[in-house]
Amino acid sequence: MNKIWLIIQREFLNRVQKKSFLVATILLPLIFPAIMAVLVYVAKEQKKNAEKETVLYIDESGYFLADTAKFKFKPFQGNLEEGKKAFENSKSFGLLYIPKFELANPQGITLYTKINPSPTDVGSIERIFANHIKDLKMQQLNIEQKVLDQIKTEVTINSVKISEGGQEKSSDSKVLFGVGMAGGILMYMFIFIYGAQIMQGIIEEKMSKVVEVIVSSVRPFQLMMGKIIGLASVGLLQFLIWILLIGTLSTVVMGYFGMQSPSQEMMQMNEQYQAAQQASGSMELLKSLSEIHWSYVIFSFLFYFIGGYLLYGALFAAVGSAVDSPAEAQQFMFPITIPMLISYFALFTFILEDPHGTISVWLSIIPFTSPIAMMGRIGFEVPDWQLALSMLCLIGGFVLTTWFAGRIYRVGILMHGTKVNYRVLAKWFMQKG
Amino acid sequence: MEALKARGVTKQYANHTALNKVDITVPEKSIYGLLGPNGAGKTTLIRIINQIINSDAGEISVFGQRLNPSHIGVIGYLPEERGLYKKLKVGEQLIYFAQLKGLSRGEAVAKIKTWVEKFEIKDWLGKKVEDLSKGMAQKVQFISTVMHEPKLIILDEPFSGFDPVNAQLITDEILKLKEKGSTIIFSTHRMETVEDLCDHIALINKSNKILEGTKKEVKAQYKTNTFTVDHRGAFRLNNEAYELIQQNNIEDELTRSLVKMKISGSPNQLIQELTQVTEVHSFAEKVPTMSEIFITLVKGKSHE
Numbered sequence: 001m002n003k004i005w006l007i008i009q010r011e012f013l014n015r016v017q018k019k020s021f022l023v024a025t026i027l028l029p030l031i032f033p034a035i036m037a038v039l040v041y042v043a044k045e046q047k048k049n050a051e052k053e054t055v056l057y058i059d060e061s062g063y064f065l066a067d068t069a070k071f072k073f074k075p076f077q078g079n080l081e082e083g084k085k086a087f088e089n090s091k092s093f094g095l096l097y098i099p100k101f102e103l104a105n106p107q108g109i110t111l112y113t114k115i116n117p118s119p120t121d122v123g124s125i126e127r128i129f130a131n132h133i134k135d136l137k138m139q140q141l142n143i144e145q146k147v148l149d150q151i152k153t154e155v156t157i158n159s160v161k162i163s164e165g166g167q168e169k170s171s172d173s174k175v176l177f178g179v180g181m182a183g184g185i186l187m188y189m190f191i192f193i194y195g196a197q198i199m200q201g202i203i204e205e206k207m208s209k210v211v212e213v214i215v216s217s218v219r220p221f222q223l224m225m226g227k228i229i230g231l232a233s234v235g236l237l238q239f240l241i242w243i244l245l246i247g248t249l250s251t252v253v254m255g256y257f258g259m260q261s262p263s264q265e266m267m268q269m270n271e272q273y274q275a276a277q278q279a280s281g282s283m284e285l286l287k288s289l290s291e292i293h294w295s296y297v298i299f300s301f302l303f304y305f306i307g308g309y310l311l312y313g314a315l316f317a318a319v320g321s322a323v324d325s326p327a328e329a330q331q332f333m334f335p336i337t338i339p340m341l342i343s344y345f346a347l348f349t350f351i352l353e354d355p356h357g358t359i360s361v362w363l364s365i366i367p368f369t370s371p372i373a374m375m376g377r378i379g380f381e382v383p384d385w386q387l388a389l390s391m392l393c394l395i396g397g398f399v400l401t402t403w404f405a406g407r408i409y410r411v412g413i414l415m416h417g418t419k420v421n422y423r424v425l426a427k428w429f430m431q432k433g
Numbered sequence: 434m435e436a437l438k439a440r441g442v443t444k445q446y447a448n449h450t451a452l453n454k455v456d457i458t459v460p461e462k463s464i465y466g467l468l469g470p471n472g473a474g475k476t477t478l479i480r481i482i483n484q485i486i487n488s489d490a491g492e493i494s495v496f497g498q499r500l501n502p503s504h505i506g507v508i509g510y511l512p513e514e515r516g517l518y519k520k521l522k523v524g525e526q527l528i529y530f531a532q533l534k535g536l537s538r539g540e541a542v543a544k545i546k547t548w549v550e551k552f553e554i555k556d557w558l559g560k561k562v563e564d565l566s567k568g569m570a571q572k573v574q575f576i577s578t579v580m581h582e583p584k585l586i587i588l589d590e591p592f593s594g595f596d597p598v599n600a601q602l603i604t605d606e607i608l609k610l611k612e613k614g615s616t617i618i619f620s621t622h623r624m625e626t627v628e629d630l631c632d633h634i635a636l637i638n639k640s641n642k643i644l645e646g647t648k649k650e651v652k653a654q655y656k657t658n659t660f661t662v663d664h665r666g667a668f669r670l671n672n673e674a675y676e677l678i679q680q681n682n683i684e685d686e687l688t689r690s691l692v693k694m695k696i697s698g699s700p701n702q703l704i705q706e707l708t709q710v711t712e713v714h715s716f717a718e719k720v721p722t723m724s725e726i727f728i729t730l731v732k733g734k735s736h737e
Contacts, residue, residue, distance in 0.1 A: 006532050014521070209516030213577065216483040216510040217533035414485065416514070427447055432489065 003218045007226025008233065011201070015234045025238050029245040053093035055111075055125075058083045061100050065132050071125075087112060096125065103133060103140070176379035177352050183301055183375035184347040188340065191308050191371065194235045195316040195336075198228055199329060202320030202413070211413045220410040224321075225402075228313045232306060239305065243298070300378050300387075307394040308371025311401050312336065318405035321412030322420045322428075332425075343369035351376035365390045367397025404429070434497050436461045436585050436616035437482065442491035444477050451477040453640040454491070459618055459633065461496075464611055466631035467620040468723075470731050473637045475620040476513060479589055482618075483510045495585060506535040509583030513590045513620075515574050517562045523573055524558035527580065534581040541580070548576045552602075568599050575603060579610060586610060588619040592626060604630065624724035634723070638731050648723070655726045658694040659719040660703060663687050668710035675703060687714055 015021055055071045057064060058080060071093065076083050080097055087095040095112040106129060111117060138148055202224075205211045214223055319332040343363060351360045355377040363373035364382070370390050374382070411428035418424065437459040444451040452474045459465045469475050481488045484500065493500040495507065518526055524545065531541035549555045552572050562570055571594060579586060591607075592600045607617055607630065621627065627634060627648075634651060636644040644651060659678065665687055670677050678691040694703055700718065707713050721729075 003533060006529070010529055204519075205516075208519055209512070209514040210518055211516070212485065212512040212514055213510070213516060213530065213574075214533065215485050216508070216512070217505055217530070220485075410486075414480070431447070432487075 004222045004226045004229070007218065007223060008230040011227050011230025012233050015197075015231065016237070021234070021238070025241050026245070029242050029249065054091070055094045055096055056083060056087055056090065056092050057096040057098065059098045061098050063101075063103075063129075063132065063136070064096075064098050065128065084112065103136060106133060179297065179379040180352050180355070180376040181347070183297065183378060184344070184351075184372045187301070187305060187308060187372050187375045188344050190235060190239070190305055191312050191340065194231055194309055195312045198231055198313050199316040199320035200326065201227055201231070202317055202409075203323065203326055203329065206321065206324065206413055206416075215413065220413060221406045224314075224317050224406060224409045228310065228317060228402075232309055232313070235305070235309065236302070239302075297378055301375060303391065304371040304374055304394070307367075307391070307398055311367060311371075311394065311398040312340070314398065314402040314405035318408040318412070318425075321405075321409040322415075322425060324416060328420070339368035340372070343372035347372055347376045355380040355382075361386060365393055367394045370394055407431075434461055435459060435494075436463070437493070437495055437618065439478070439482070439493045440491055442478065442481060442488045442493065444474075444481065444486070445489050450640050452481075452488070455637065455640075455642045457635050457642060457645060459616060461616055462611060462614055463616055463633050464607070464631050465616070465618045466627045466634040467618060467637065468622065468624075468627065468634055468727060469620070469637035470622065474640045475637055476589060478637070479510075479587055479618075479620060482587060483508060506581060507584050509534075509578045509581065509586045511574065511578040511586075511588045511591055513593070515571060515594070517570060517574060517577075519563040520561060522559055522561055523554075523565070526562065527573070527577055530577040531580050536581050544580045544582075545576070548580060552576065567594065568596060571595060571599065572602075575606070579606070582615075584615055586615050586617045588617065590621055591619055592621070592623060622727075624722065624727060627723045636727065636730060643730055644726075651723075651726065652720050655721045655729070656718070657721065658697075660692050660694065660700065661715075661717050661719050662690045662692060662707060662711075662713060663715040664690065664707070664711040664713050666711050668707070670706070670710070672706060674698075675706065691719065 052072045055073050056076045057073055058076050058078070073096075074092070076086060076095075078086070083095055083097065093113065094117065097110045097112065099108040101107055101109070109129065111122065111125065135148065139145075205214070211223075218226075315336050319329050319336065322332065323329045346359065346363050346369070350357060351363065351373055354360055360373065360377060363369045364377050365386065370393065374387075374390055407429045408425055411431055412420075435458050437457070439455060439457045442452055442455045455474070455478060457467075457478075467475050467478070477486070480486045482493060482495075482500070484502065484505065495504050498504075521529070527545045528538060528541045531544065532538060536544070545558075549558060554569070554572060557565065557569065557573070562573070565573070578588070586607075588607075591603060595603060604626075607619075611617055619630075631648055633647050634645070635642055646654070663683065667680065667688055668690075670692070674694065674696045676693045676695060678693055680688060680690045683689045692703065692707075694700075700716070704713065704716055707716070
């Protein structure tokens, strides 16, 4: 036990003392908000300064209704040839030519531009026609404008969750979506980055041949576990520093913009909301943010990070022990990355869309996919039994992969120059002592 | 008491036997040479003694005690595949290895101090291993092997890669460690080091131990009753009991002959016989070198 501790310490210090660790740990949380701030700033400035571009139009149909939401439409008197000439000499964005057409079959409408227009630009003009033609057709069918106006209805659904105690909580599914996405992506990155580091560390030990010296003093399994745990603690430290830095930073930034951080908000939430019922949009957002159990989400993240990391870390260790160089490792990475990729794509396709669907539930219980899948679901209040089952499965999963990896590792680290394939791995796995 | 006793040690891999019921006995305070061609099973045996891998059958005892994890601190091991952490500083590395062998940090620092003074490498402690030359790194590796004053030192091909100066330095250290009471086992196929250093040897070939004993015993066992005679003037032997194997001219008009005695008897009889036919200048029994024994045994076995 004492020796595992020595190895953990060594691995931990090796990584933490590196400059790259310091840079990544301190700069990343600074860089992210900085980039975001710059982007937001630039976008805002652009919106402020951007003048609507002019589009000339020649309307021979008499059906065009200039909608000025996106472009400044300017009629041009004359035929198409003259129009084109005028357009070439103007600074206008485009020339829209509308020939005579049948309402039932609007054809021949053409937009001439100097640069390729974006699909949204074309789409917005198409929509102008589509809407107008729809209205005209309805008029032809003798539906009055008044009726048309009555048909149009704006719907907004307020979602309120009633918990077992009967307490009502408003929830904004967009915010939960964001939390789930961020958690899932972060988990994916963490497991991959730290898993790859375990593998790299083991390959280095094997390549520099130092491993035989070490295993004459400690059991191979102790060495492997020491490495995995040592790196896990580096990952945790990094994560905690990030949380702290981001928390402090966002408090500062939000304070600057006259908002309050979620944690402060939480404490004052009730009185504030009773006082001000007419909450604005941004207040609504803050309210939903504050109603997420942050401690619950962070605790789950830590649990699934440790569990998922140990599960995959052991597999990465097994791969590292089997090969002689990082290049050789590629062939064995495939089966490890597949479940990770599946859960990553499922995160966007099923889990965030339908967090309580059957696929989502199962993906969040199967240990190989659960770290990412559960992060996607966690904001949407996962039933306790599912969470408990998933956590148990994850613990079982990493015990299994660690056992499996340990058996390959003890043989692999002492093998040099063997051509390794899956059959060889199976043989190592079965080998006694 | 024996420093190491192995009885019936067997290791089986999927498609071959690495060790087949190997017995060896290493007396305390000896220098024991473990010889054998590549792939004979030496490294497997050494790894089993170091508890890196387990044997399938057999028993090993170290200083009379059944091999167990507490022996890690008693044994110092220099593997054939040398290696150090490239990015780690020499000092930190040595402390780490010593701690893994069970020394406290303070003890490790004190031990390292005496060794770096002995090898005059104090300036290296703050350097990373990747900045050292190969010879320097090997000295560091040797220190890491013996730093915890192991009673049993196991060196796998200790001289491979050393230049003659460093090889001599290591040889001297090995002899000093023996004087201080350590037992040293080393595996090698460099026969001259065996002649110089070992007092006991074992030969392993194709997973089996085929020979063991003190160097003297082994040589006596493989004597061919051949004698080297330097003499003036050629001769012929008419006695059936002797066979003239070779006759060469050497300097000062002398001739050197190799004579084999086919009957058991005293060399005196041969000298008497010789003095009748030639003028004998020197007469010596030809003792086989370790290299000759090695080649005879290994080749003989592999041709079977």
